[in-house]
Amino acid sequence: MSHLHLDHVGDLLNAYYALAWGQLEVERPLPVYAPAALSTRLAGFFEQPDAGFVSDVLDLRPLRDGLVVELEGLELTSRAVEHGTEAYGLLxxxxxxxxxxxxxxxxxxxxxxxxxxxDLLICEADSGEASQVHHTPEDAGALARRTGAKRLVVTHVGPSLSPSAATARAAEVFGGPVVCAEVGEVLSPW
Ligand SMILES: [Zn+2]
Structure with a gap:
């Protein structure tokens, strides 16, 4: 979980119930990497003194800048990014x-x-205009060009933009392949 804004962590409450009582065939506790304050948020939501009650279901592991995790053949690196709250990007x-x-x-x-x-850069393009906490589509395109990313997917397109406008604006700056993320879409790196 990159940060604790509700549009990024709200689903965890439903996931908790599903994992706790849904009789799913999922190994528990499920590791959850998130800012450390997630445990306090969960405790408050469930009116508990602390988040110990979730430990059978969720294994809360704090993210930090530079954390590298090996997970079943995946190497995951977190870096602290600028969002006006504790937030992380992922490689x-x-x-x-x-x-x-x-x-x-x-x-x-x-x-x-x-x-x-x-090979693939997934970058938010929330803002239609320059922002202290979000990327514009042009920012996303410039990032992809500057860093030599091979492909760009714009996501988290904000209400002042349409997916097609965000994609076109990012593509104009990047000069490489750009698509907008869609629910259920699968992109193969090969
Ligand atoms: Zn946010």
């Missing part, structure tokens, strides 16, 4: 391929470092 590497995800953030050096030369 995933496997089998010689790489994917970077901005999470929510404004342009920042840590994200440039994460995105350097990746």
């Amino acid at each position: 995933a590497r496997a089998e010689g391929r790489s994917l970077a995800y901005s999470g929510d953030c404004a342009p920042c050096t840590a994200l440039d470092e994460l995105a350097a030369g990746v």
Whole structure:
């Protein structure tokens, strides 16, 4: 979980119930990497003194800048990014391929470092105009061009933009292949 804004963590409450009582065939506790304050948020939501009650279901693991996790052939690196709250971008590497995800953030050096030369860059394009906490489509395109990303997916397109406008604006700056993320879409790096 890149950060604790509700549009990024709200589903965790439903996931908790599904994992706790849904009789799913999922190994528990499920590791959840998130800002450390997630445990306090969960405790408050469930009116508990602390988040110990979730430990059979969720294994809460705090993210930090520079954390590297090996998970079943995936190498995951987190970097702190600029979003006006504790927030992280992600670099995933496997089998010689790489994917970077901005999470929510404004342009920042840590994200440039994460995105350097990746095969696939997934970057937010929330804002129609320059912002201290989000990317514009042009920012996303410029990031992809600057870092030498091979492909760009814009996501988290805000209400002042349409997916097609965000894609076109990012593509004009990037000069490489750009698509807008869609629910259920599968992109193969091969
Ligand atoms: Zn956010």
